Every structure is written in C-alpha cells, then in structure tokens.
Amino acid sequence: GNSVTQMEGPVTLSEEAFLTINCTYTATGYPSLFWYVQYPGEGLQLLLKATKADDKGSNKGFEATYRKETTSFHLEKGSVQVSDSAVYFCALSDNADKLIFGTGTRLQVFP
Amino acid sequence: DGGITQSPKYLFRKEGQNVTLSCEQNLNHDAMYWYRQDPGQGLRLIYYSQIVNDFQKGDIAEGYSVSREKKESFPLTVTSAQKNPTAFYLCASSTSPGAGGFFGQGTRLTVV
Numbered sequence: 001g002n003s004v005t006q007m008e009g010p011v012t013l014s015e016e017a018f019l020t021i022n023c024t025y026t027a028t029g030y031p032s033l034f035w036y037v038q039y040p041g042e043g044l045q046l047l048l049k050a051t052k053a054d055d056k057g058s059n060k061g062f063e064a065t066y067r068k069e070t071t072s073f074h075l076e077k078g079s080v081q082v083s084d085s086a087v088y089f090c091a092l093s094d095n096a097d098k099l100i101f102g103t104g105t106r107l108q109v110f111p
Numbered sequence: 112d113g114g115i116t117q118s119p120k121y122l123f124r125k126e127g128q129n130v131t132l133s134c135e136q137n138l139n140h141d142a143m144y145w146y147r148q149d150p151g152q153g154l155r156l157i158y159y160s161q162i163v164n165d166f167q168k169g170d171i172a173e174g175y176s177v178s179r180e181k182k183e184s185f186p187l188t189v190t191s192a193q194k195n196p197t198a199f200y201l202c203a204s205s206t207s208p209g210a211g212g213f214f215g216q217g218t219r220l221t222v223v
Contacts, residue, residue: 004153034211043117043201043214044154089153097142097161097205098169099212101153 002027002094006102009087013109019077021105023064023090026071031092033057033066033073034099038087047075047088080109113138117202117215124196124222132187132218134202142205143185144212147171147198154201160185189220196222 007022025033032051036044048057053068062077073090090102115136124130136143142161146154156169160179174193179185185204189196199219203212 032211036214041217043115043216044203044212045214046211049211091211093211097207098156098159099144099154099203100156101146103151103153 002031002092002100004090004092004100004102006088006090006105009104009106011105011107013080013107015082015109015111016079017109019075019080019084019107021075021088021090021107023073023075023102024071025073025090025092027092027094029095030068031094033064034091034093035062035064035073035075036089036091036101038089038104040086044089080107082109082111085109115202115204115213115215117200117218120216120218122218122220124220126222127191129191130189130196130220132189132200132202132220134185134187134215135183136185136204136213136215137183138204138206138213139182140204140206140213141182143179144203144205145169145175145177145185145187146201146203148201148217149198157187157200196220 003026034049035047037047048059050057050066056065087104089104118133144159145157158177160166176188202215
C-alpha cells in the first residue's frame with residue numbers, strides 16, 4: 001500500500017543554519033505530495049505541495065521538489081529561524097484523495 | 112473568514128461514555144476527514160466523507176462513528192467500544208483530489 005517515510009527527529013539546528021528533512025514515499029500511480037507544519041497544540045497547516053514529477057513547491061522560504069526517480073520529496077530551507085520550530089509532516093494524497101502521513105519530524109531551532 | 116471549527120478544544124469524559132466531537136466548515140468543501148494523532152506519531156485516518164450522506168472507514172474506524180447530513184458538518188462520535196480513546200483529534204476538509212487538506216485546530220480528548 002501507499003506509505004510515507006520521514007527521517008527521525010528531533011532535528012536540532014542553530015538559527016540561520018540550512019535545513020533538510022528527508023521524505024520518501026511508496027505509491028502506485030502519481031500521487032500529490034505535501035508538507036504540513038504543526039505548532040504546539042494546534043492543527044496542521046499546509047506548507048507547500050507538488051502535484052507532478054519535477055514540480056517544486058515553495059512557501060515561506062521552504063522548498064521541496066517532487067522526485068519520481070528517487071520517490072522523494074525532501075524539505076529544505078536555506079536559513080532557519082527560531083520561529084520555524086515545529087513538527088513537520090510529509091504526506092501524499094492517493095487516488096481516493098485520502099492523505100497518508102509520515103510520522104512527523106520535530107525541528108528545534110536555537111538562537 | 113472561511114475555515115474549519117472544531118469544538119471543544121479540550122474534552123474530558125469518563126470511561127464508558129460516548130462523546131461527540133464537532134467539526135464545521137464554511138469553505139464549501141465536499142470532502143471531510145477525521146484523523147487521530149497520538150504523541151510522537153503521525154496522523155491516522157478514522158473516517159472520511161467525499162459527499163453528503165456518504166462516508167467510508169479509514170484505517171482505524173473501530174470504536175468510532177460519523178454522520179454527514181450536511182455539507183458543512185462532520186461530527187465524530189467516540190464510543191465506549193474504543194479501547195484507547197485519549198488522543199488529539201483533527202478534522203480536515205478538501206476541495207478536490209490533490210488539493211491537500213485544510214485542518215481545524217483539533218480537539219484533545221482525555222478519558223479518565
């Protein structure tokens with residue numbers, strides 16, 4: 001079945017460091033891919049998405065490229081801020097429009 | 112403003128009692144979803160509905176029930192048959208396949 005695998009956290013970085021959170025997926029067909037962010041005690045917010053191979057999603061300095069050949073959708077940011085501290089979820093949307101999530105990666109950014 | 116409203120934010124119930132979590136959206140989205148989140152884990156799909164008066168079981172539907180009588184509303188009932196109901200429950204809606212979900216703020220249910 002379809003699944004999403006994310007790197008284990010927490011990821012701990014200093015402010016202005018480069019961020020990469022790895023995400024790989026297993027799916028039949030051509031799913032849409034998403035990154036969501038969750039701040040403490042809140043729901044999830046859609047951060048960015050890509051709907052087909054080689055698409056790059058971007059928002060608030062975050063980027064991720066849909067790589068069909070490596071079945072990956074890694075999240076990157078060139079310079080993180082303390083306010084980026086949160087849990088990040090990679091997800092895919094299957095043919096029935098159900099979202100399948102990874103287990104989440106906690107990011108901690110220190111000044 | 113358009114959005115999804117989940118209420119209440121915190122809910123406490125005694126073991127053996129049924130409890131209903133509310134989810135309302137004014138986004139005019141056809142599809143709605145309920146997810147469960149446990150500490151340090153991802154989200155697991157409980158039920159989803161792609162149209163009024165129709166819904167399907169997700170991966171962990173046992174011990175839960177839903178209804179979709181109106182497009183705007185998708186309440187979730189946690190029954191006494193749910194063995195471990197304490198969790199964070201998230202409701203989401205979606206306008207179309209590939210659009211992703213728009214989430215509410217969640218309800219934290221604690222059963223004592």
